[in-house]
Amino acid sequence: MSQAESIADRLPGASQNVTSLQAHILAEERRHPHASGTFSWILSALALSAKTIAALIRRARLEDVLGSMGSENVQGEEQQKLDVISNEVLLRCLGQRSGVAIVASEEDDEPTILRTETDGERRYCVLFDPLDGSSNLDVAGGVGTIFSILRHHPEAGSPETSILQAGTEQVAAGYILYGSSTVLVVTTGNGVQMFVLDPAIGSFLLVEEEVRIPARGETYSLNEGNRPGFPQGWQDYLAWAQANGYSGRYVGAMVADVHRTLLKGGVFMYPPTGKTPDGKLRLMYEANPMAMIVEQAGGKAFAGAAERILEVKPQTLHQRVPVLLGSVEEVDRVREFVA
Numbered sequence: 001m002s003q004a005e006s007i008a009d010r011l012p013g014a015s016q017n018v019t020s021l022q023a024h025i026l027a028e029e030r031r032h033p034h035a036s037g038t039f040s041w042i043l044s045a046l047a048l049s050a051k052t053i054a055a056l057i058r059r060a061r062l063e064d065v066l067g068s069m070g071s072e073n074v075q076g077e078e079q080q081k082l083d084v085i086s087n088e089v090l091l092r093c094l095g096q097r098s099g100v101a102i103v104a105s106e107e108d109d110e111p112t113i114l115r116t117e118t119d120g121e122r123r124y125c126v127l128f129d130p131l132d133g134s135s136n137l138d139v140a141g142g143v144g145t146i147f148s149i150l151r152h153h154p155e156a157g158s159p160e161t162s163i164l165q166a167g168t169e170q171v172a173a174g175y176i177l178y179g180s181s182t183v184l185v186v187t188t189g190n191g192v193q194m195f196v197l198d199p200a201i202g203s204f205l206l207v208e209e210e211v212r213i214p215a216r217g218e219t220y221s222l223n224e225g226n227r228p229g230f231p232q233g234w235q236d237y238l239a240w241a242q243a244n245g246y247s248g249r250y251v252g253a254m255v256a257d258v259h260r261t262l263l264k265g266g267v268f269m270y271p272p273t274g275k276t277p278d279g280k281l282r283l284m285y286e287a288n289p290m291a292m293i294v295e296q297a298g299g300k301a302f303a304g305a306a307e308r309i310l311e312v313k314p315q316t317l318h319q320r321v322p323v324l325l326g327s328v329e330e331v332d333r334v335r336e337f338v339a
């Protein structure tokens with residue numbers, strides 16, 4: 001072995017098969033001979049946004065951008081400064097891509113129309129939660145960005161009608177977790193790929209080409225403080241899980257909790273309560289993208305006992321939906337209790 005080879009073998013992240021997100025996107029594009037590249041440019045805008053947001057979060061305390069804005073979003077939730085800044089980063093990065101027709105965000109009341117031309121070019125709608133779990137920022141906890149990409153249908157009339165498509169219509173979905181490392185997980189309907197940001201070179205590198213969720217896992221993840229308000233079936237499941245030695249794990253940021261569930265197995269839930277019959281999480285930019293990821297990884301995602309999240313017909317942009325997702329065996333067990 002030459003000296004260069006032996007040094008290469010000691011490089012972090014292994015020296016072989018270093019695939020960047022960019023290279024992966026281009027390889028995917030080549031598999032679709034009619035692809036125009038539009039879609040690839042959108043994914044690259046999301047990656048650029050993610051790198052920018054990751055850098056901002058790392059320096060947040062130092063640059064005094066933590067804490068509340070003193071304003072509320074359309075859903076009556078207090079906006080953190082970084083919610084607003086991250087939203088702006090995504091709007092700017094996506095706004096520069098000619099393939100994006102409409103963007104819609106958790107932080108904005110209405111969708112933003114970027115382009116109305118009907119020049120025949122295929123365009124997309126991008127929906128996102130710019131900084132999910134942002135109340136974790138003050139304590140340096142994990143937060144994330146969630147995104148969903150749909151085809152734009154100009155013939156639908158209003159922008160809202162164009163984006164109100166069921167989750168089954170998503171052409172891609174994913175999330176970025178800003179944790180101890182920055183992780184990007186994405187699906188374009190062909191399995192789930194996982195990338196980790198190498199901060200030394202500023203690239204997302206492929207670490208797992210085919211993420212599969214374990215079929216079972218003895219962990220449940222939910223806000224147990226809400227337990228008295230859950231319908232009886234959900235409470236009965238919890239009693240069963242505790243009697244059977246399950247562990248509870250809850251970060252309180254959906255991206256972090258779903259990421260752990262995806263890699264280690266178990267079940268993540270945000271059930272309905274008496275006060276919030278549809279739970280808390282939003283269908284279009286939280287539940288749908290996570291459901292697509294989990295199903296593509298071999299898991300299940302339901303809005304209660306009977307209906308797949310991806311089949312829920314949306315009525316409004318910011319509508320909420322109960323969430324039950326994770327390992328096949330665990331999700332089915334909860335559904336039996338809840339039915």
Ligand code: AHM
Nearest residue numbers: 077131132133134223252253254255
């Ligand atoms: P956000 O989008 O305003 O940050 O709210 C969504 C977050 C999710 O990340 C998390 O799963 C949930 O709210 C936690 O809610 P709760 O504090 O009620 O457990």
Ligand code: MG
Nearest residue numbers: 129132133286
């Ligand atoms: Mg959120």
